[in-house]
Every structure is written in C-alpha cells, then in structure tokens.
Amino acid sequence: MVPALAGRSSSSHDATAQRLAAEFVPIPPATVERCVADVEACVTHLGLDPTPEIIERVAREHLTGMIKSRPPSGRPVRSRGRF
Incomplete structure (x- = not known):
C-alpha cells in the first residue's frame, strides 16, 4: 500500500479493490x-x-487503459525487415 495511506485502509477501500480485481x-x-x-x-x-x-x-478508467494498452494475444510481432 502507498505509505501515505498505510493506516487508511478501510472496508470500502478493500471492497472497491476486490470488486475491481x-x-x-x-x-x-x-x-x-x-x-x-x-x-x-x-x-x-x-x-x-x-x-x-x-x-x-x-480506478476503473485507469485499469481499462491498462487492459486496452496491451497488445492483442497471438498477434505476430512485426520486425523492420521485409514482409
């Protein structure tokens, strides 16, 4: 947990993290x-x-961005060579 929030964990914080996970x-x-x-x-x-x-x-917006920024699974990686 972030040091500034180390003592602040609450049930709503935990519930939010669990729902999003x-x-x-x-x-x-x-x-x-x-x-x-x-x-x-x-x-x-x-x-x-x-x-x-x-x-x-x-947090949902941030996590959605993380998911969308991942390359699609199985997509071939293109090199700079000829195709």
Whole structure:
C-alpha cells in the first residue's frame, strides 16, 4: 500500500479493490489494490473528498487503459525487415 495511506485502509477501500480485481481478472490483484490506493492518494492530494464512488470510477478508467494498452494475444510481432 502507498505509505501515505498505510493506516487508511478501510472496508470500502478493500471492497472497491476486490470488486475491481474481479472485473479486471488479467491484472494481478496487487496491481489493482495499488491502483485504488494511488487514485485515493491523488484525489486526496487534489483536495477532493475521496468517496468510494469517485475512487472506483477513476480506478476503473485507469485499469481499462491498462487492459486496452496491451497488445492483442497471438498477434505476430512485426520486425523492420521485409514482409
């Protein structure tokens, strides 16, 4: 967990991380937990109220970006040579 949030883990934080880990199975649960903690830290840093709804919505956007940035499975890697 992020050091700034080490003592702040709550049941809503844990529930959010568990829900998102179940939704984003290809991403390791530890990465999902770290994403949720990072989003909470960023929201707090910006002076906003870190409600579970905001944390989940922003973390879901970040995790979706991680999934979409992965190359499709089985796609051949192209080299700079001739085809």
